[in-house]
Amino acid sequence: MEKRTFTYxxxxxxxxxxxxxxxxxxxxxxxxxxxxxxxxxxxxxxxVSLSASILISYGNDTKxxxxxxxxxxxxxxFTAISEIAxxxxxxxxxxxxxxxxxxxxxxxxxxxxxxxxxxxxxKSVWVMPEYSSARFLLHRDDVIxxxxxxxxxxxxxxxx
Numbered sequence: 001m002e003k004r005t006f007t008y009x010x011x012x013x014x015x016x017x018x019x020x021x022x023x024x025x026x027x028x029x030x031x032x033x034x035x036x037x038x039x040x041x042x043x044x045x046x047x048v049s050l051s052a053s054i055l056i057s058y059g060n061d062t063k064x065x066x067x068x069x070x071x072x073x074x075x076x077x078f079t080a081i082s083e084i085a086x087x088x089x090x091x092x093x094x095x096x097x098x099x100x101x102x103x104x105x106x107x108x109x110x111x112x113x114x115x116x117x118x119x120x121x122x123k124s125v126w127v128m129p130e131y132s133s134a135r136f137l138l139h140r141d142d143v144i145x146x147x148x149x150x151x152x153x154x155x156x157x158x159x160x
Contacts, residue, residue: 048073050140054080057159058106059148077116077133077144085146097132103146112150117159119143126158 050073054066066084078098081087088102100114101107108114116133117126119142126145129136138144145159 045070050075050138050142052080052138052140052142052144054084055143055145055147055159056081056085056103057145057147058103059112059150071138075138077118077136077138077146079134080138080144081116081133081146091134095131098134100133100146103148106148108148111152112148115147115149115156117145117147119145128155 049070051068051070052075054069056064056066058064069080069084071080071083075083078089078100081100081103085103086105087100088107090099090101091097092099100116103114115128116136117128118136119125120127121143133146136144147156147159149156
């Protein structure tokens with residue numbers, strides 16, 4: 001009787017081992033298939049989009065970073081802030097372009113307003129462009145900032 005029990009237990013363990021190996025092989029094949037599909041999708045997305053990091057500074061030491069924000073190619077600083085925040089703006093057209101007047105409910109007034117900056121990695125400084133945020137084309141891995149600052153002192157302090 002003991003030999004028969006041993007045989008059944010051994011046979012059960014053998015079936016379990018074979019089943020487990022087949023199941024693990026199946027899931028490994030599925031994992032590899034989905035990993036390949038994921039990599040293809042990432043390659044496709046990288047060919048039609050860019051990634052940028054965006055800082056919103058509300059002027060009262062409250063800051064929000066939106067790192068690695070995916071945006072379509074040919075996005076501007078204006079389209080980037082419009083994608084991540086509730087914005088209001090005034091379009092002056094032509095050379096003047098778009099002026100962001102409110103971000104997430106914080107509107108500019110006669111003494112304060114919204115300015116945008118971009119990070120110059122080579123010089124390690126924030127640069128305030130002299131043209132509309134709607135004309136500032138973003139590139140992959142750009143870092144930009146929209147800051148709520150006072151117009152009383154000029155130039156305004158750089159984002160920190």
